[in-house]
Amino acid sequence: MPEREPGPSIKDDELYEKLRDEGNSKEKSARIANAASNTSRSHVGSKGGSHGSYEDWTVDELRNRAQEIDIDGRSDMTKDELIEALRNH
Incomplete structure (x- = not known):
């Protein structure tokens, strides 16, 4: 199998590939890998917001958030489907 080339915009190729192998999207893997290269991998895991579950x-709040991050089909999703889509984006 040929090795994947993540591209020049990815700052931590090793972490990017690990995240992709775990099944994460290209966008999510790139965000995490680039954030990790700016600080440290352990620090990225501790970052995050403090709002509720x-x-x-x-x-309506879930749909608005889904719109902000451009999740397709959000208007037809149930609450559980919106939550899953947001968590997996």
Whole structure:
């Protein structure tokens, strides 16, 4: 199998490939790998917001967030489907 070339915009090729092998999207893998190269891998895992769980959000709030990150089909999704799409984006 030929080795993948992540491209010049990826700053941590090794981490990017590991994330892709785990099944993450190209976009998500690139975001994490580039964030990790700016600080440290352990620091990236500790970053994050402090707002509540998606289960506590209303369907309108979930749809608005899905719109912000351009998730297709959001208007037809149930609350559980929106939560899964947001978590897997």
